[in-house]
Amino acid sequence: MSTPTRSPSGAPSHLTGPGGGRVGDDAARPDGVLKVRGEFAYGSDLWMDDMLWGVTLRSPHPYARIRSVDVGPALAVPGVHAVLTSDDVPGSKTYGLELADQPVLAVDVVRYQGEPVALVAADHPETARRAAARIAVDYEVWEPVTDAREALGHPHWNRVHETEAPVTELSRESAHLHPEGNLVRHVKVRKGDPDATADVVVVGEYEVGMQDQAFLGPESGLAVPAEDGGVELYVATQWLHVDQRQICAALGMPPERVRLTLAGVGGAFGGREDLSMHVHACLLALHTGRPVKMSYNREESFFGHVHRHPATMRYEHGATRDGDLVYVRAQIYLDGGAYASSTPAVVGNAGTMGIGPYVVPNVHVDCYGAYTNNPPCGAMRGFGSVQTAFAYEAQMDALAAELGMDPVELRCRNAMEQGSPTPTGQVVDSPAPVAELLRRLQAMPLPPSPATGADADLRDMPGGVSNTTHGEGVRRGVGYAVAYKNVAFSEGFDDHSTARVRLEVVGGEPTVTVHTAAAEVGQGLVTVEQQIARTELGVDRVVVAPKDTAVGSAGSTSASRQTYVTGGAVKAACEAVRARVLERAAALTGWPVGDLRLFDGAVVAEGLQLPLAEVLGDDAVEETLEWRHRPTEALDPETGQGFAHVQYAFAAHRAVVDVDTELGLLKVVEMACTQDVGKAINPQAVVGQIQGGTAQGLGLAVMEEVLVRDGRVRNPSFTDYLIPTVLDMPPMRIEVLEYADPHAPYGLRGVGEAPNISSGPAVLAAIRQATGLPLTRVPVRPEHITRT
Amino acid sequence: MEFLQPTTWEEAVETKAAHPDAVPIAGGTDVMVAVNFGRLRPARLLDLTRVPDLQQWDTEDGVVRLGAGVPYARVIGELGDRLPGLAMAARTIGSPQIRNRGTVGGNLATASPAGDAHPALLAADAEVEVASVRGTRRIPVADFYTGVKRSALADDELVAAVRITPPSGPQQYSKIGTRNAMVIAVAAFGLALHPDRRAVGTGIGSAAPTPRRAPAAEEFLAGELDGLWDSRAELPPATAARFGELVAGAAAPIDDVRGTARYRVHALSVMARRTLTWAWAEYRKGETRCA
Structure with missing residues (x-):
């Protein structure tokens, strides 16, 4: 590997931590001070x-x-x-x-x-x-061609693509392109009786607008x-x-x-x-x-960059009078825009996860991704699950209303749990506390109503400081939603990461250098890498090398996967380094290697404390490992059955929203979230992910949309593409559950996406409760509430 | 690009006369956005931030003369009691950083129909003081706006100040945006009750090619209040509702990326009704300071 003759200013440097912080601690970020002081160099x-x-x-x-x-x-x-x-x-x-x-x-x-x-x-x-x-x-x-369904309905004229694109090595096994039309992928999920009938049926059509990742850099x-x-x-x-x-x-x-x-x-979110x-x-x-x-x-x-796929969806839910789901039938159309990007995988997620974390004996889902001349759409946090959650959770509320049941009761009654079958024929083989997440939300106290009239604080009112109401027209709604999301890459993808870990004594101090190619995009993986190395090697000083291609692939920083997969690789590489160091120590001391461990910069055992400097001298012990999660498999192209997903993350939200029903303006009063993270490697960072994901979901629910007309973007600016401010995103109540997944390192679950999925649907449910309106399109605009 | 930096008002006016194409810049909250988006590539920028006169406000014969370069943050902090309507409008503008930079003079010079200060200035019957080497003139604010982002300002003129008579009655300001802060108005409304003159002032923003008043609504309400100014009796809800309808009727909005015309009309009727209700409640309490 040759090196450049000179480095630009602004190139990344080695990050050395503030020190301290092992797995499970609120460790401080090694780049935190730089970022807060405005000294961190962005691209x-x-x-x-x-x-x-x-x-x-x-x-x-x-x-x-x-x-x-x-x-x-x-x-x-x-x-x-x-x-x-x-x-x-x-x-x-x-x-x-x-x-x-x-x-x-x-x-x-x-x-x-x-x-x-x-x-x-x-x-x-x-x-x-x-x-x-x-x-x-x-x-x-x-x-x-600007309509996904029209694009598919007329496959033999006005084609966006004339020729078949070469399938790259990256293609998911099951991603098949139809060269003769505008279909990027069609996922079929077939389970049980396709013609099942039920006592109570609700049908709804839903539309989700195009969201932008809106990263700041x-x-x-x-x-x-x-x-x-x-x-x-x-x-x-x-x-x-x-x-x-x-x-x-x-x-x-x-x-x-x-x-x-x-x-x-400066942020990524799939973009x-x-x-x-x-x-x-x-x-x-x-x-x-x-x-x-x-x-x-x-x-x-x-x-x-690509945006989140806009979706049009038609759902039919059938249930018994008692509220047991009998069937779900759904048609989901995702507008992929002009080029495929990750549309095949997004279609895979939306199709396989599109009925939510519920047990349903009969499932019939068709999910399509289409080429159009709209902006290309691809990866964004939540990846196909965000769109469908708006539909399936609206359906659950509609069904509850039809049954005269409490919406949380209906959800708990049908909730997945460990051992439940999924629509794709998998069995959920780790904790799935869906009902507990909802019950914990329900048990939380509700926020008080704000003062109105002359005593009103405008910041608490719909419309905020714009002074549109002092309480007039305001009605409160409370809504619940729950989400699950596949963690890491699915459908048989060889999803691995590589970690190089070196232990040596530098200036008398034991030092670990962790080198991976895993992109730090703000989520805090660099901190996690340090925490894992400190935990596994008992060394406080951990240096994170710049991320580059001098080491093997870490896979993508997406799909909530890096803490799991690169975390797993770092852990495995540390274990390999530790084994070699302990063997050396055993050879030096004559102690059985099984009695030795690394602690606080030394090899220790009962009655032994041997500083690493004495074990290593001037040598460095280095290991580079490729690490994989357990393999998944492709979906059956006709039935959508298969062990496609390696892990699920679960989150639930309760939203409390005050709606000015006359002006259609909103104040989200409180967002509460419960999430099972398996093991919180860095609890503070977990809470940050939950808050950020919640805000991004709330944004899609009530304001964020790339407005496209006739294939043209009408609002390519932060003047008119609005993201939530501090007056739009309320304080949160958060409860983090830690039910270990036995298949994952430390039992952890990916965190970043699940809270992005359930937050918006909860907000919509609250607005529907406050207004009594069906509100089948997101983002909700004032015009939808005032029907003007 | 030439960057002109006068340090006195005389120099500024002379510079503008010598270079009528020079784009004045004060807070830069409009100009720099246009520059950054590549929509504006002026040959010359005329920086007005070093002209001390523009940063001042004072009171002359009971009228507040607000220098064109006074930022919104100071309008809120220093003039909240004297110019309540304008201060309320200023609170709805941008973020703290924007309010520290943006000025009423800049809002006038840009003359966007969505400018947040305009409805408050219209309701308060403000006058715009403009100057050139040819002299100084005062333009009633309602005559200042001549089209979308066009004003009565001549090529060689600069906005010197805005002159506002502190109110004899309550003022209100209300603005619709699709988020609760840092948002461009979808529609805005300013209201001033003038018990001393038995008159009503209104201002509509973001719902017509220019900011504009609602004269029919003003006349209607002045008539309805004729017997109520002294009695301070309750305002019949039907009066407030009718006022709202008349305000909405004065608008001529369009559908655009920020909202529909129908919604703007509807929202104006609600804002006008509510602001009138608040203003009248305040008037009935008799808390209003006399000018």
Whole structure:
């Protein structure tokens, strides 16, 4: 592995912890002080003195043929060093996480507004932008396909894709593309009697709008040409090795010449799983022989990453008079937009998990992912489960109303528990305390009503400081929802992580260095890595090396999987290091190795305390291990049956919402959450995940939507794409349960996604209770409540 | 880009005369957003933050003269008692950081129909004081707005101040946004009761091409209150409701990304009714300070 001749400023450095904190402790983050002081370098802070700035020319049209591109006027701008189009892509012209269907730069056709068409590198970003504006692209504008069902209903005309995309190594086994149409994937789940009937039936149709990840640090990176003809890329991303594989294909280079280092990541939430500026910056750097920085602004960021799939769903629930679920039938349509991204896997999740954590003997689900000319949609926290939870939980409330039952009672009556069968024929083989989560919520005290009239504090009112009510028109609702989410990659994917752990004595102090490629995106994995190393090796000083491709893949920072999988890898590597150290100590002391353990920087046993410095001397003990969770298997393509998911995470929410029924404005008064996390590796970080996931779910419920009309995004800014503020997101009551999963390291469960799934449906349930309205579309807008 | 930094008001006005294309910048909460989004690439920026006169407010013959560069945070902190309607509007604006930077003068110069200060200024019958090398003139605020983001300001003129008579009666301000802070108005309404003149002032925001008054509603309510100013009797609910309808009737909103026209009309009727109810309740308590 060669190293770059020089590092940019803003490149990551080794993180050394504040010290202390083992598994189960509220350990402080090693990057916490830097972040709070504003000293942490994010991708947008990368800098080299001789670097150029790259910008992207994007299509203004959602669907058009490119008749011609004239880069001449742009090249003529002083200060411009390169203008590139798809002709300049030396390797594969297309890339993709699961299906390589997305052009690096548009080839003949653009399929969504914002699709990259050309690149410019110049010595100043403004020069590059002005030059890009001078590239003359002649478009023949076509009518876009903007409705997922229409796209599927007319598969033989107006096709978004003409040819079959090559299936990449990353494809989930069961992801099948229909080359003759706009179907990305169709998952069928068939269980029991397809024609089952029931005493009580409720039918509902639901729609979920397009949510954005709204991470605060826009896409940024710096590509540096290397002496060996390769390239070093510093980039804010979620999975270095999947990026590397796609970049190598596009550049036509072997992996050893495309080396990635994780730059500071300002949030991800799935939005950095796909490539953005990665290949573009590398192309420009290799073409110019200069470092090239690309950093999107907020508006470009809205076009530069995938969003959460909008969904239209039809559900039919049948139950006995006593409230036992008899059947669920569902049709789920997910709009994947112009390119596949992770649509096949999202369809897999929505299809297999789409009826919620309930035991249902007869299930018939069809889940479709479609190509359209809308913005590409892919991974976002909750990944297919968020959309369906709005539908299945609304259905449970509707069914409870029809039965005259308490909604929590109905849920508990049908709740999954350990040993329950899932719709895909799995048996839940670890604790599944769904009913307990709900009962604990129900037992929590309800918040008091706020003062009204002259004594009203506007911050407690719907509308907040905008002074729209002093209590007039306000009604309170309480709603419950529960969620489950598969943790880690499913459906037979070889889901592994790699950890390199070294133990040595540095300056007299035992020091562990943990090196993985697992992306730290703000969730706190770097802290978890330190905690595990401290716990397993009894050494306080743990250094986290920069995340890069000099070590093997850690898999994606997504699917709530890193603490489980990379945590598992670090634990395993530590155990291997420990075994070697104890063998050395045994050889030195003559003690049986089985009596020895590592504690507080020493090898100890009853009556023995041997400092590690004496065991190791100048040697380092290093182990690199690949670690896997137990394998899963593909779904049967006709029945959707199979051991597809390795673990489930469970969370439940209670929302208390005050609604100004006359103005349609809201005040979420309190969110309460119960979640089983198996084992809280870092309880403070767990609570942070629950709060953040809850806020993001609340946002989708009441305000967050990328508004798309005729394939065009209407609100690509934080002026008009609204995310919750401190006056929208209330204080929380949180109870964390720790029922160990015997299959997982320390018994832990992935945490990050489950609270994102149940929070929004709970808010919707509360608003429905307050207003008596069905409210079948999210986000709920004031117009829906006032029916104006 | 040329960055012009006058340090006196005379210099500022002369600079603007010499460079009519120079874009004035005070708090930058509008200008910098446009620059950052690539929508504005002015040849010249005219920085007004170093002009001391603009940062002042004082009282002349009972009228508050608010310098164009006084940020919203100071309107709230220093003028909450004298200019309650404007202070209420200021509280709805952005975040603390934005309120520390943004100014009433900037709101006027941008003249967005969604500018939060406008309904309060309209209801209070404010006057805009504008200046150029040709001299100073005062424009009634209702005549200041001439179109979407267009105003009566000439190319060589700058907003110097806004002049507002402190109220003889209660004022209210209400704004709709789809979140509870840091939001651009979907619709806004300002109300001022003027018992000294037996008059009513209104201002509508985000529901027409320009901020505007609701004259029919003002006349109606002034008529209804004719016998009530002295008795301070209860306001019939039907009067408040009718007032709301008339305010809504004065709007000419559109459907856009922030809300539908129908909702804006509806919301205005509710805001007008509620703010009137609050203002009248306050008036009945007789707590109102006389100017």
